[in-house]
Structures are given as structure tokens and as C-alpha cells.
Amino acid sequence: MSSARTSRSRSLAAHGILMLYTVIALFPVFVIIVNSFKSRRAIFAEPLALPTPATADLVGYRTVLSQGDFLLYFQNSLIVTVASLAAVLLFGAMAAFALSEYRFRGNTLMGLYLALGIMIPIRLGTVAILQLMVASGLVNTLLALILVYTAQGLPLAIFILSEFMRTVSPDLKNAGRIDGLSEYRIFFRLVLPLVRPAMATVAVFTMIPIWNDLWFPLILAPAEATKTVTLGAQVFIGQFVTNWNAVLAALSLAILPVLVLYLVFSRQLIRGITSGAVK
Template identity: 70%
Template sequence: MKQPLYRPLGTAGVHAILGGYTLVALFPIFLILINSVKSRAAIFANPLALPTPETFSLIGFHKVLANSHFLLYFGNSLFVTLVSLVCIVLFGAMAAWALSEYPFPASRWMTLYLAIGIMIPIRLGTVSILELVVKLDLINTLTALILVYTAQGLPLAVMILSEFVRQVPRELKDAARCDGVGEYKIFFQVILPLIRPAIATVAVFTMIPAWNDLWFPLILAPSDQTKTVTLGVQQFIGQYVTDWNSVLAALSLAVIPVLLMYVIFSRQLIRGLTSGAVK
């Protein structure tokens, strides 16, 4: 039997490539975090050095919290993101359950409609969305952002969750029905616990665009009381562009929640991605 002319990368080679890519991707975040707790002189002297007792300084965080309403912006982003995630996961799972369990003649057209929603960016409808928000008197409200992010995330959520709902054994659902369990209890007590990896995947993929979005907060909710953290940080950087302590501190405060979200749900995210890959 002839030997192949080349050998595919072994496990060590694959891990080396992935490890190198991880370092390249995380290096800018690492650089921001370590310099956010250093003095201005230390940043310019050696930006790659770790903070020491002599160079450690929280002056940037003090300036951010004292000279801006950062906690308010942070609370707005947290509220909008969490409520949007709950709506996306709940309505997406319910729609996936309906499309998978109760097929109807137009279900294929509904699936195609959702696929179009994934392919066409929602920003193309900004003018129409703005007109609708003004007519509903929702301008400069967090409700407008929640509605937009929910509409933005639902197509992808339904497509991902539908594949997982179809993999739930029918015997489980039929056994529950034979025991007199209603459809709502089957959905909440049987289906949702079994598709937790998919829910975590949807949560991560929809949380990051909502948290990092600058476009819709700038158009729909630019007032001081409804600014999100991304919009607030952008305007803060514009005012303190030469104050690197404050700039890096503001960026760190905006990045940390996303990192924590990924760390918390990373295992479920990987399980969801790998499960979907073989289904």
C-alpha cells in the first residue's frame, strides 16, 4: 500500500496553530488590560511590560467614573443586552419548537424567510426602523433598542435551535403526552433543558453584537439617559483622546463583560458548536 506523499498535521501541530491564533487574537485585549492599570509614564516607557508596584495606577478608572456617567451607560447596556437575550432565546426556542413539532404547509416558506433575515443586514432598514420608532414614540428609549436587537437575533436563533429541537427523541415527548403533560410543560421542562448547549451558543452569538453595537444606540437612543456603554466610551475617547490612562480604562470596562460572558458559557458554546457540526 502506497504511503501518502504528505502527512496531515498531527494533534500537536493543530494545537500549535490554534494556540498561535489564540495568542494573536487575545494580545490586543491583553495589552489594553495591562496598560489600563499603569501610570501614563509607564505606558509610554514600556507598553508591553506588566504592571509593577511602582507603575501600578488606577487613575484612569477614577477619571472615567468621575468624569462620565459610565455606570449609567453600563447599566443601560446590561439591561438592553439581557432583556434582548431573554426575548431572543424564549421566542426563538418557541418558534423552533413550533416549526419542528407542528409542520404546516407554509413552514418551508417560513424557514426561507428566516434565512433571508440572516443574510440581509438589519442596518439596511435603518431609515424605516427610525420612522417606525418615531411613530411609536419610542425614540430615546431602551425599548427601541431591545426591539431592534430581538428582531436582529431571532432569525439565527430559530435556525440554530430548530436543528437541536429536531434531535430530541420523539419517544420523550410522546411519553410525556401519555402521562398527561401539556405542551407548555413539555416545552419548558423537557425541550429547553435538553437544548441548553444550543441556547448558550445563541446567547453568545447574539450578546456580542448587541453589547458592541454603536449604530442603533447613536440613531435611536443618543440621549444622556439612554446611552449604552459603547456609545459612551466612544464619546469619552473623543474627549480624552490623549489621556491614555482614561482611554484604556474605558476600553477595559467595555471589554470585561464580554470576556466574562464567554468564560462562563465557553463550555456550553463549544458543546453547542460541536454538536451542531455532526448533526
């Protein structure tokens, strides 16, 4: 009984700490959204105050909707993010299953090699990546961004998912093999449902850098037809003058998809992060 109470208290403490961190992390988002509904003078005079009838102004949103094709930018960001996320989760889960399930010569070295991608930033290879995309004819295409972001997200996905898949009971998988299930069916029907919290964790941590990235869209796909929403927002930032109303409005619109995804996966995310801390 005491051990159950201790485990429950640890779980509640972990959830409480995560919720506190969430509130701290979302405070800058709150400030951006609040100021996007205010006039320029009110933004600089009282940045933490809520909009009032005297300070409320929607000029930023009107500017965003009238200048540039932000619907196209959102569509491009959504296509790149969803496609990259699907590829990272699928290929990352398959590689993690292979590393955790099958023992072969070089298994450990292969895992360490894949983990190097976490420690070495992919931006160090920007010049080589750009040369490769130019030679492949993929510059100013969404496919170039999808390939780069998939490569960027795979190391972390494999590292996290392989640790979770090692905790799946071997008896369950062996029972599936006895029943005649193929390795693919064991993977998709038995293993993946049991690691959903880990998949949600990987999805959130992978999606946010992709959606907010400015570096690779600026280098690989700067054309008007392939601009992402983060790159499109830069049109309001000038060398001498910055339209802060439009910038804050564009950032507020860009935050919404990430916030919705976080709310959808929040329970699975917390379970994935705290699963090893409450045993």
C-alpha cells in the first residue's frame, strides 16, 4: 500500500512540475497573442496589459491578410510538417524496432552512429546539402525541405523509440509469431499501439522545430510559391522599419497549429515523458 501511495505521489509531483513548466513556456506565447490585438503605441507602452477598447487594433491581421499569400504559406508549412512528421515516425519506429528486437553484429555501433545526429547539428552541412539539392534539381521545392527535416528528426526518434520498444514484453511478440503473424503485423498491430506515448513525444518534439524553422526554407525554398509561414512573416521585418503589428499577428497565426497539436497530444506527451520516472 505504501509503495502504491509513493508511486502515485511521484506521478502527481511529476505532472505538477510539467504543468508548471508548461505555464512558464506558454507565457511568451500569451504575450505575443495579446499584443497582436493592440495598436503599435500600446504594444510598446504596456506590453503586458490586455487589450482594451482604447488600445485594441486589428491592423496587424488586416495587413497580414492583404499582403502576401499567407494561405499558401500556411499550406506549404502544413504539407512540409505533416509529411516530414509522418516519415520520421514511420522510418524512425521501424529502425528502432529493428535495433531493439534483432541482435546482429554491429547493433550497438549502428545505434551509436544514428545517435550522432542528435549531437551534430544538421546545419553544419548546409553547404553540402544545398549543393546536393542543386544537383538533384530540388531547389525551391517542398520535397527538399521534407527530405532535410526527415533526416533531421530521425536520430532523436530512433533514440527515444528504441528505448521504449525494449520495454515491450518479448512474450507478446513471440505469441504473435506462434499465431502466424508476420514481423510487419507484429510491428504495426502489437508494438506500435504500446508505444503511443513515445510516438506522441517524438511527434511534438519533431514538429515544433520543423514548423518554426527559418534557416532551410530561406536557403532551399525561398521562392514565393514554396515559402513557409515563418519565412513569409519576414516580409514585415525591414532593415530600418519593422511592422510589429503585422509581425505579431503573423506569429500568432503561426502558433495556433503548434498549440492545437500540443493540446491534442498533451496527455500522451506527459505519459511518455514521465513513464520512466514513476516506476
